[in-house]
Amino acid sequence: MSVAEQKLAYLTAAGRFDLCSPGECLRLLSAASHVTYSRRAGGCGRMLKVLLHGTCSYDCAYCAVRLHRERLSLSPGELADTFLGLWREGLVGGLFLSSGIARDVDCVMHDIVETGEILRRRGYDGYLHLKVLPGAARADIHGAARVADRISINLEATSSDRLGGIAGVKDYRQDILKRQAWVAEEKPGGHTTQLVVGAADETDAEILSCLADQYRRVRPSRVYFAAFRALPGTPLASHPDTPAWRARRWYQADYLLREYGVTADELRAALDEEGFFPDRDPKVVLADGNAPVNVNLAPRRDLLRVPGIGPKGADRILSLRRVRPFTGLADLARAGIGGKAAGRHLTFGGREAVQTKLVL
């Protein structure tokens, strides 16, 4: 293994805390004599996640990179060379590049953008995701947006107060929200963000308000949710871990907001009195609180709120019921919908007002 590959191995391991997909797209399995990568189901392909600088001058209480004192870094040229070697061998198909703030923000952002520019100049036409650092200059955000397929800046917390408790060095409004507005202008539809769930003791009600604001104002194409993990030696070492299911429920809730047209106000009905989701699919929680939906009469909007019915299933129902009414589970199956999830939330009352609740 060359020195650059050894550094890449280290910086890949350090980069696993930054999410670009619900799973870690690519995890370094061995930093021994050769580098081996594994693709995880549901990820975004054979994407290498790596930090340009494995140390940071900031001191965010939840972050592993603040602990790295080795000052290990790759130059833009080194990273581009090593990545292109792996890419040409077919070992990786995309790059997610982030970095600790080893020096000042501008220097590191220049390095990130320069890495992307080198890769494109040298013929790399695969997927490239570049991280925008808090406090980045507009010109660097513009440069990153020009070469990358996707750019992102992490919110990490839901508000200025919440971030202040875990990363006081960052100014939420100036360093993050203002930069995120620039990101949205430079890469409309091509930017994402991440929240560290539970690190700042925020409720799900606060996350919901934050997401509603995000989709109204800057429209990220995705929001990623990292369940907080306490790391030894950090100020949050004794803070309880966030259960993995909480982040999972947030992916489900976020999907309802983005893809199903469910509003934040509707989702609030799934929160408990303290403002948290229970460990149940929010779609099921909402459907349990609503009257069953008449499969033969309901508009698409209502069909989409039935567990087990997605956009394609709803469209199939609308098309099939024009030919003849649904009368039972067999008709649901014909539309590709499993009766187990959807059945108890549907009625088959025909086209008239009288509805019969399905008995399973």
Ligand code: SF4
């Ligand atoms: S700025 Fe980023 S890399 Fe640096 S300590 Fe904070 S979260 Fe970690």
